[in-house]
Amino acid sequence: MITVNENFLKLKAGYLFPEIGRRAAAFARANPKAAIIRLGIGDVTEPLPTAVCTAMRQAVEDMSTAERFCGYGPEQGYEFLRDAIAENDYRARGAEVLPNEIFISDGAKCDTGNLQEIFGLENIVAVTDPVYPVYVDTNVMAGRTGQADSFGRYDKIVYMPCTADNNFVPDLPSEPVDLIYLCYPNNPTGAVATKEQLKKWVDYAKAHKAVILFDAAYEAFIQDDSIPHSIYEVEGARQVAIEFRSFSKTAGFTGVRCAFTVVPEELVAYTKEGKPVPLKPVWNRRHCTKFNGVSYITQRGAQAVYSKEGQKQVRQIISIYMKNAAMMRQSLSKLGYAVYGGKNAPYIWLKTPNGMGSWEFFDLLLQKAHVVGTPGAGFGAAGEGYFRLSAFNHPDKVTEAMERFACL
Ligand SMILES: *Cc1c(COP(=O)(O)O)cnc(C)c1O
Numbered sequence: 122m123i124t125v126n127e128n129f130l131k132l133k134a135g136y137l138f139p140e141i142g143r144r145a146a147a148f149a150r151a152n153p154k155a156a157i158i159r160l161g162i163g164d165v166t167e168p169l170p171t172a173v174c175t176a177m178r179q180a181v182e183d184m185s186t187a188e189r190f191c192g193y194g195p196e197q198g199y200e201f202l203r204d205a206i207a208e209n210d211y212r213a214r215g216a217e218v219l220p221n222e223i224f225i226s227d228g229a230k231c232d233t234g235n236l237q238e239i240f241g242l243e244n245i246v247a248v249t250d251p252v253y254p255v256y257v258d259t260n261v262m263a264g265r266t267g268q269a270d271s272f273g274r275y276d277k278i279v280y281m282p283c284t285a286d287n288n289f290v291p292d293l294p295s296e297p298v299d300l301i302y303l304c305y306p307n308n309p310t311g312a313v314a315t316k317e318q319l320k321k322w323v324d325y326a327k328a329h330k331a332v333i334l335f336d337a338a339y340e341a342f343i344q345d346d347s348i349p350h351s352i353y354e355v356e357g358a359r360q361v362a363i364e365f366r367s368f369s370k371t372a373g374f375t376g377v378r379c380a381f382t383v384v385p386e387e388l389v390a391y392t393k394e395g396k397p398v399p400l401k402p403v404w405n406r407r408h409c410t411k412f413n414g415v416s417y418i419t420q421r422g423a424q425a426v427y428s429k430e431g432q433k434q435v436r437q438i439i440s441i442y443m444k445n446a447a448m449m450r451q452s453l454s455k456l457g458y459a460v461y462g463g464k465n466a467p468y469i470w471l472k473t474p475n476g477m478g479s480w481e482f483f484d485l486l487l488q489k490a491h492v493v494g495t496p497g498a499g500f501g502a503a504g505e506g507y508f509r510l511s512a513f514n515h516p517d518k519v520t521e522a523m524e525r526f527a528c529l
Contacts, residue, residue: 128264133273137254137499138162144484145493152491158522160510161493163308163468165373167441169422170434173372176425180418191417196409198225198381202420205427206381210366216353222385222401224408225415225423229338229367229380233302234259235411236334236363236382239403240300240390247298249291250280251309251500251507253336256302272502282503283310285461285472290318293325301326303352304336306343309500309509310470311446311462313348319355326361330391332400333362338380341371341439343465359385363400370467372426372435379415379423442467445519446512452523467512470497482508490525 141161149157183189197203203220211218226232234255237246246260257278260266267276274280279298281291289312290305303322305314326333333352340350352358364383368374384404389397415423425431446463453460459472473482479496486492486508497507512519 126262128262131261131266131268131275132258133269137495140499141483141493141495144487148487148491155491157487157491157493158514158518158525159493160512160514160519160522161495163370163511163513164375165370165442165513166515167373167438169373169377170426170431170438172425172428172431172434173422176428177418177422180421183421184417194414194417194420196412196414197221197405198223198415199417199420202424203381205424206366209427211351211353214350214354216351217359218351218353218383218385222383224382224384224404225420226380226382226408226412227378227415229336229365229369229382230255232365232380232382233334233336235407236365236404237263237265237300239400239407240332241393244299245277245279245297247279247281247294247301249283249303249307250274250502251283251497251504252280252302253304253308254500256334274502280501280503283307283312284503285459288312289461289470290314293321297329299329299331301331301333302336303333304338306339306348306466307462307468308339308466309468309495309497309504310507311464311466311468312470313343313345313465315347316349316355319349319352319358323352323355323358323361327357331361332388332390333358335362335364337364338367339370339466340366341435342443342467344443345465348465353383353385360387360389363388368423368426371439372423372431373438374419374423377419377422379419441516442512445514445516448516448519449510449512449523452526456526463512469510469512471508471510473497473506473508476506479505479508485529486526489529490522492522492525 203223206223207218207220237260242265248256266278269275279294283289283291289310335352352362352364367380384401388400391397449469450460450463461470463469479498483496495509497504
């Protein structure tokens with residue numbers, strides 16, 4: 122008899138975005154004339170930078186000649202891209218990352234989901250609440266948790282509440298944890314972590330022989346020069362942290378697919394006997410066994426992000442989104458909302474008015490303003506009473522959405 126992996130049965134139904142879609146579709150059916158503005162899902166709206174498109178066209182030309190055709194490439198990614206990343210994303214910011222510590226992949230979702238495979242099942246996982254659901258669900262699938270309670274909180278996961286009281290950066294846990302997921306700039310709260318705050322976590326990880334999985338998918342949105350873009354800007358982080366980055370939000374690659382993970386040489390985990398084992402070769406083995414590399418064309422496109430024109434174009438695109446975010450912050454504050462995020466991240470996290478529930482506010486906004494956002498409760502119990510608005514949309518749409526907020 123074939124049995125099912127019952128860990129998958131512990132998962133709460135993929136509730137959030139399907140439910141948003143269902144409610145928005147029902148409203149659209151009932152109100153066919155309403156022009157709905159979507160500030161819900163975190164997908165980019167601007168087209169690819171032209172430098173990227175030019176490089177990808179050239180790469181197609183390469184593939185059409187016998188001399189420059191590429192079949193399987195290195196699973197870890199082409200040297201030209203790993204070199205560009207090491208130089209521009211790290212060395213230029215004073216953080217040391219070597220090209221051979223970089224693993225190119227087809228997405229940070231896959232990487233943040235897959236990476237837990239190289240750790241033992243007995244490790245205690247700590248996540249922020251609210252949280253990007255991938256970190257939790259992949260640990261549930263792996264069998265690292267018990268069942269979920271009525272709030273959707275799984276037994277054996279340590280949830281670290283992030284609220285306005287701690288500026289959405291969690292306090293150190295009071296119980297020992299082994300695998301810590303941090304995401305800054307944060308989705309969904311739009312919060313950032315200072316170097317000092319990250320240093321506390323790096324010191325904690327060192328003292329407790331823990332590992333930090335640092336998701337920096339939104340680093341390109343940082344406007345404040347004092348905020349670190351990489352955890353490796355923090356002293357000692359190379360010994361305890363893995364970092365994830367993505368071209369998705371940075372350069373509009375959500376549909377192209379390219380990302381990378383950094384696993385430093387010094388990083389170790391331990392056998393049950395306490396013997397340290399370097400993790401880079403373990404991740405390399407896993408990556409090469411289950412992944413055959415990102416397409417040459419895509420990697421040439423990603424390389425072009427680091428060209429002079431590419432950098433200029435990427436900055437222009439990001440400034441469109443960040444102007445949206447600034448405008449949203451200003452309009453919503455003026456209307457009396459408590460508004461967080463949106464300064465160094467493309468997300469606005471607002472407190473729902475009059476203690477309204479997240480879903481109640483979702484319905485009100487949809488019915489009265491024809492605007493779709495994301496209920497904070499969908500990201501975790503501590504997100505109840507909050508609401509996420511994305512700055513990924515065209516400026517005229519965002520302006521109109523804000524005008525409609527004023528009529529709520
Ligand atoms: C969008 C996003 C990513 C990037 O995912 P890709 O698979 O690279 O598109 C990673 N982490 C968070 C928190 C995100 O919101």
